Amino acid sequence: MEVKARAPGKIILSGEHAVVHGSTAVAASIDLYTYVSIQVHPSTENDDRLTLQLKDMALAFSWPIGRIKEPLSSLGGPFPSTPTSCSTASMKLILALVEEQNIPEAKISLASGVTAFLWLYTSILGFKPATVVVTSELPLGSGLGSSAALCVAFSAALLACSDSVNVDMKQQGWLIVGESELELLNKWAFEGEKLIHGKPSGIDNTVSTYGNMIKFRSGNLTRIKSSMPLKMLITNTKVGRNTKALVAGVSERTLRHPDAMNSVFNAVDSIGKELANVIQTPAPDDLSLNAKEEKLEELMEMNQGLLQCMGVSHASIETVLRTTLKYKLASKLTGAGGGGCVLTLLPTLLSGTIVDKVISELESCGFQCLIAGIGGNGAEICFGASS
Ligand SMILES: Nc1ncnc2c1ncn2[C@@H]1O[C@H](COP(=O)(O)OP(=O)(O)OP(=O)(O)O)[C@@H](O)[C@H]1O
Ligand SMILES: C[C@@](O)(CCO)CC(=O)[O-]
Ligand SMILES: [Mg+2]
Known part of the structure; x- marks a missing residue:
């Protein structure tokens, strides 16, 4: 069988x-x-x-x-x-x-x-x-x-x-x-x-x-239950990398600069807790949903900055960040970094035309874009x- x-x-x-x-x-x-x-x-x-x-x-x-x-x-x-x-x-x-x-x-x-x-x-x-x-x-x-x-x-x-x-x-x-x-x-x-x-x-x-x-x-x-629609653009830079090597690189940096890196890890811990709260807090109207999306964008940007401190960003990731920022969209790498995929929050009120424009600009750089369903079984x- x-x-x-x-x-x-x-x-x-x-x-x-x-x-x-x-x-x-x-x-x-x-x-x-x-x-x-x-x-x-x-x-x-x-x-x-x-x-x-x-x-x-x-x-x-x-x-x-x-x-x-x-x-x-x-x-x-x-x-x-x-x-x-x-x-x-x-x-x-x-x-x-x-x-x-x-x-x-x-x-x-x-x-x-x-x-x-x-x-x-x-x-x-x-x-x-x-x-x-x-x-x-x-x-x-x-x-x-x-x-x-x-x-x-x-x-x-x-x-x-x-x-x-x-x-x-x-x-x-x-x-x-x-x-x-x-x-x-x-x-x-x-x-x-x-x-x-x-x-x-x-x-x-x-x-x-x-x-x-x-x-x-x-x-x-x-387990977390999101109380807001979360739409993310995933951009694959197609730059190959290996999680094992990147994780080892961060550990080596931590050995070289234990105090500084522990402060970075503490900041990331606070960002994660705040982000989970934002996602779970109900938004009764469009105004509060907007405010929550702005908070998420800011937290994603802060996390990306700290990932750069850890040494896991990449020139291709920076290109995605610059491109999406032109459209006032916030992005961060996802997973181990060093290439790979970048997440961009697509706010609820963002027009389809802007989404098409940003995707076509990213694809003209040779990247691959997709919008995946989030939170399934x-x-x-x-x-x-x-x-
Ligand atoms: N479908 C598959 N068939 C065979 N090997 C696979 C498959 N999927 C993953 N692997 C193994 O996993 C490795 C990739 O793992 P790695 O952790 O580096 O990346 P990832 O899991 O895609 O990204 P991340 O860990 O950042 O989320 C591949 O090189 C291969 O050894
Ligand atoms: C880079 C890492 O934090 C996430 C990879 O998706 C590694 C891990 O947590 O095992
Ligand atoms: Mg992996």
């Missing part, structure tokens, strides 16, 4: 990087998803393989089950109900399995995703032969949480295959996962994110798991026929 899972990408409205150092951050899911489908095969003993197809990249990786079992059986898994961290010794063994697949040099950044897959697969399902297919609507390595969506979708599909997710299999279509199972799959996804990000805060996998909007601090989430699973 085929089991499918999907998990959304995200935007960070405030607090990226500082959240790794204990500050408050606010994030929301977007309606772009990563999909994972798993078909477990009956064991035939001779011909058993685990195959991973990355459909969008036209890549497939395949290992004889025996080749995986031989080095990894010492792990003692599968233990679907107890998320565990990948030890350095296991990491070495998994890296060797990934290396022997000879990923083309131009696509070598995918190796960390494949590593996370092998860890999650063997830890949750053990050594069952299967074909796993991944597709995604998210741009990879662009700040929209592709790594977290991948780990959440893997964990959801694997837990569903291991019978650790309690849903009515007779139901059709995408099924929302129950609360205690969400907690379990979020923990597994975090273990996968660790293999891709090095030192993640957990905000990306948490918002992808639970969906909607969250306030996140030191591993704890508070988190991880979902689906059994049998596709939908």
Whole structure:
């Protein structure tokens, strides 16, 4: 039987990087998803393989089950109900399995995703032969949480295959996962994110798991309900970057200037708390909605300034900021920065003509613009026929 899972990408409205150092951050899911489908095969003993197809990249990786079992059986898994961290010794063994697949040099950044897959697969399902297919609507390595969506979708599909997710299999279509199972799959996804990000805060996998909007601090989430329409333009600078390296860069800067950086992180913490309050406070009329949007714009600009202090902006991001400012629109980078995506708040009363103009100017610089739906469902699973 085929089991499918999907998990959304995200935007960070405030607090990226500082959240790794204990500050408050606010994030929301977007309606772009990563999909994972798993078909477990009956064991035939001779011909058993685990195959991973990355459909969008036209890549497939395949290992004889025996080749995986031989080095990894010492792990003692599968233990679907107890998320565990990948030890350095296991990491070495998994890296060797990934290396022997000879990923083309131009696509070598995918190796960390494949590593996370092998860890999650063997830890949750053990050594069952299967074909796993991944597709995604998210741009990879662009700040929209592709790594977290991948780990959440893997964990959801694997837990569903291991019978650790309690849903009515007779139901059709995408099924929302129950609360205690969400907690379990979020923990597994975090273990996968660790293999891709090095030192993640957990905000990306948490918002992808639970969906909607969250306030996140030191591993704890508070769900937020927005009381205002939030329309964001997302501009992808298409400048590639790697979250792990950017997070490590901020930590190094913090070691060099601990007092200054801690003041920056404190300021970001205050911005995140204020932003969450603004978003949640009801706006009874247009005037108060305008005032709230102006506050949000100012908070986004302040956060962007502090992200520059952390050293994670980029010339391409500055070009987006300058361009949107010409139209009096406020922007900030989202996700790890260093390129990737920029958010621009589109106020409710902004005319469609202005939106078209700003998009066409940004696109003439070679950037890609999209307006995504904000705050939809988190991880979902689906059994049998596709939908
Ligand atoms: N659909 C996918 N297929 C294979 N690998 C993927 C996929 N999505 C993400 N990855 C893995 O995640 C890596 C990108 O993760 P990274 O954390 O750098 O960026 P991001 O998650 O898109 O942005 P951010 O962390 O800033 O939100 C890719 O290089 C790849 O290893
Ligand atoms: C840069 C960062 O803060 C967000 C990436 O989307 C990293 C993290 O929190 O794990
Ligand atoms: Mg990521």
